[in-house]
Amino acid sequence: MLNPRFGIHGGQYIPETLMNEIINLEKQYEYYKNNKEFNDELNKLLNEYAGRPSLLYYAEKMTKDLGGAKIYLKREDLNHTGSHKINNVLGQCLLAKKMGKTRVIAETGAGQHGVATATAAALLDMECEIYMGKEDTIRQALNVYRMELLGAKVHPVESGTMTLKDAVNECMREWTNRVDDTLYVLGSVMGPHPFPTIVRDFQSVISKESKEQILEIEGRLPDAVVACVGGGSNAMGSFYNYIEDKSVALYGCEAAGKGIDTDKHAATIAKGSLGIFHGMKSYFCQDEYGQIAPVYSISAGLDYPGIGPEHAYLHDTKRATYVPITDEEAVEAFEYIARTEGIICAIESAHAVAYVKKLAPTMSKDQIIICTLSGRGDKDVAAIARYRGVDIHE
């Protein structure tokens, strides 16, 4: 059996109704992860359908402008469906299919994971239902229609704060209602074991590739890897193959919203505390009685009150460093990378770019940073315009 814990974090804190299904998922995953036929099929999909390997691009203009470390961008934004989410959903949907499931359900915040799941479900002929906070269906209306075009049914979730955490709640409720033919395709390295491990494994292709690429281009490992963190799947994928390489500093960038000294942020490591929620022990934003706190970020994808258990462990052991980035810093970085490199990245990814802007000038010119661009920013253009007070119609 796989280890259900990362230090004290992780575990399986879910209703009894789901336990046998989760145990079955773990068994099936253990079998298929080493199954040649499964891996061949998955790699074929990743390479021929999703567009892997993704580019590792030397951002020369940014490097010169910031005047410090050499900056490489890991371009997950160039994947099919426009983000790293496709890596995980192709893996999980293929696994679901092998397990004999005919239906997948998923939560989504910004809509990236929902669109990716709907895409994989369309390709693999599976029924697909997506749970999305009503607030987010309004913020990301285009993605709702995109999912519907792909044949998915989108359920706007009207409970609680009507955002990502409520979408996860509703998805778990639906899964307890129907497990026989359904797999919950979790979108991040969170939830009950074995999800944090499964999602990390499917996302670890990011650092597997970037390591090969940087060794090929530079002949050495990077000095730092930077990625944004909500639940933390692109960051976990970006970090994973460097964890053993102690010379590589790992930085996760959390959403500080309007600032960590306000009550409008989603900075779990900076401001959260140990808790047990959504099936896992980890860090969460919560009040003194353990009620989960409403969180805020301009980025719907980072607007989550928790963080995956393996990140919590990397934080505890000081292997990775987590830094808060405000809305304002992220929006500036969004605009900066557009003008400097001609890349409109996701507002989530712009949190990582914002930290690179701070970090690179403190490093020397012979040092190297790899920054993951987790997604593309088309979905955010209208929100950024609004943030800048520009009234445009999509």
Place this chain on the structure above:
Amino acid sequence: MSRIKDAFNSNKAFIAFVTGGDPTIEKTKEFILEIEKAGADLVEIGIPFSDPIAEGPVIQEANIRSLSQGTTTDKLFDMVKELRQVTNIPLVFMTYLNPVFHYGYDKFFKNCSDCGIDGIIIPDLPFEEKPEVADVAVKYGIEVVSLIAPTSEDRIKTIAENSTGFIYVVSSMGVTGTRSQITTDLNSILASVKSVTDVPAAVGFGINTPAQAEKISKISDGVIVGSAIVKIIAQYGADATPHIYEYVKSMSDAVHNVK
């Protein structure tokens, strides 16, 4: 010493659920005493949680109503302490693990013991994670109720063998809420339970009519009703007391008539 055991001693048990602090703490106290008067054998008090993933819409909304009134775990401890001055009915808390964990397991279970709580039901604490609270619960004499679901199959016996207080048999897939039909093969689940333990097994999720309650009491040690009562509170608010009495009376009579 166990008040929970008393609930199942003389007859089949009718177990009623209310969300603590819905619509106010004072009203919850009044409702609980009325529920006792109407014949219930045990009362579950929900400590509201912001994200109750095992609840359907009715109890979700009750959680929101209660939290928005400023209900806290400490206020509910105080409420139970006051109730214990006037009643000896078995009382168990129903809540999620995070409010308990964040409060501090030792402090939480000690307070339960001090104020007169007999047991606790935590739907997101499956058998594998029981060690979280097992020792401290024993230390303070609080019985942690185990849940068994329609999907438990090969897990039923292990869970039942290690149960205390009573066993909560979840009648249906999905979340709490009233259902017109219960299709799970409860007979075989209860037979498995009975083959390994004498701990009483009560059935909950979806039960709302006296006819359903009677039918299920025939094959189990009792029934648990939550959403149907919470619905009455949602409808009548502070004026719910007589309506709760009438409903609980009809349900507990149906259960107690089964020998």
